Amino acid sequence: MQVHFVIHEAFEAPGAYAQWADSRGHGTSFTRLHAGDPLPRDANAHDMLIVMGGPQSPATTLDECPHFNAMAETSLIAAFAAAGKPVVGVCLGAQLIGEALGASFEHSPxxxxxxxxxxxxxxxxxxxxxAHFGDTLDVGHWHNDMPGLTADATVIAQSEGCPRQIVQYGPLVYGFQCHMEFNREVVALLIAASTQELDAFRSSRFVQQPAELLAQDYAAMNEVLFTFLDKLEAAFEGSAGPRQASAGDA
Structure with a gap:
């Protein structure tokens, strides 16, 4: 399987998503938008698309952030979804999935x-x-907004602070407002890029500070994510219709 990652900023690293792909022997490729990499032209060369988070919103313009083109990303997401290939969006990526399928993002409560x-x-x-999530699960968060809901979307999970934590948009298309990819290395990058934000929201009831963020053990959450991704891969491999050979399938 060829997994392609869209990364908006160096401090929004793929973490456990990349770890899963590497541990399963999948090929990986990356569009690092912050470094000027181009997006794929279409979905033909890849089997799965994972769109990571970022400080932007789907409403951010090219004038505001020259390396972020929301329209180009939503077009790519729509192409993968139309091709029947798995798409996972994380935080901003989840909001872009909703936008690609016709639902505008909203601010989280x-x-x-x-x-x-x-x-x-x-x-x-x-x-x-x-089924392996249980009724509740401790996961990572770092957001202001949340994905919009299409007519066919299903909310899978919610939190006290946000009613749309995981959204299913189709059999192989999922938005994760939460950050199940977090590990201490990823969180350390985010902290370093967010000192003013963390200080400004110090009194907010759902905002933890660096010492507490770095003290968390993210391994159990990562394992739950790995199982979900295994299931998503199996669902793709078992889906009806011919599969187009990808670049790594020779």
Whole structure:
């Protein structure tokens, strides 16, 4: 399987998502937008698309951030979804999935930075892709906004501070507002890039400070993510219709 990552900023690293791909022997490629890399022209050369987070929003313009082209990213996401290939969006990436499929992002009721529980909805508990999550799960957060909901979207999980933590947009398309990819290295990068933000929101009820952020053990959450990604890969391999050979399938 060929997995392509879209990375908006160096401090928004793929963490456990890349670890999963490497541990399963999948080929990986990266568009590092902050470094000027171009997006793929289409979905043909890759089997899975993972779009990471960033400080931008889907409404950020090219004038505001010259390396972020929301329209180009939503077009790529739509191409992968139309091709029946898995798409996972994280934070900003989840919001871009909603935009690509016709649903505008919204502001979250609360800002969340830290480790807090998500709770599966009734639909989430009935979905076999999430049977291993349990009713609640402690996961990472770092966001202000949340993805929009299309007519066909299903909310899989929510938190006290945000009603849209995991959204299913299609059989192989999922938005994760939460950050299950976090490990201490990824969190350290975010802290270094966010000292003013953390200080400004010190009194917010869902904002933890650096010492607490770095003290978390993210391994159990990462393992839950790995199992989900294994299930997503299996669902793709078992999906109906011919599969187009990718560059790494020779």
């Amino acid at each position: 609360d800002k969340e930075i830290g480790t807090f529980p998500i709770t599966l909805t009734t639909a989430g508990r009935a979905n076999p892709m999430f």
